[in-house]
Amino acid sequence: MPDVVERVRKGTRFTVIYRSRPAFQIVPIYEAAEPSVALLDDPLYRAQAVGRSKDGRTAVDHDAVLYER
Numbered sequence: 839m840p841d842v843v844e845r846v847r848k849g850t851r852f853t854v855i856y857r858s859r860p861a862f863q864i865v866p867i868y869e870a871a872e873p874s875v876a877l878l879d880d881p882l883y884r885a886q887a888v889g890r891s892k893d894g895r896t897a898v899d900h901d902a903v904l905y906e907r
Contacts, residue, residue, distance in 0.1 A: 858887035858897045 842852065842864065852864040860882040877883055887897040 853882050855882075857891075857900050858885075860885070 846852070846864055846866055849866055851866075853860050854862050854864065860880070891897075891900065
């Protein structure tokens with residue numbers, strides 16, 4: 839984690855992937871108020887799922903379970 843903190847302080851941005859989809863970004867605090875790219879223009883937003891679920895369900899199936907709660 840200290841390496842991530844140092845890199846973000848120097849301007850590096852990280853997109854965190856959860857269940858093969860972008861979940862959130864870690865950005866320097868001075869950039870947090872205004873994203874540099876609109877969500878629809880972000881190439882990761884519409885990225886295809888990668889990998890496989892250990893239970894055989896798709897990312898869409900997992901999302902459906904997540905949102906039903």
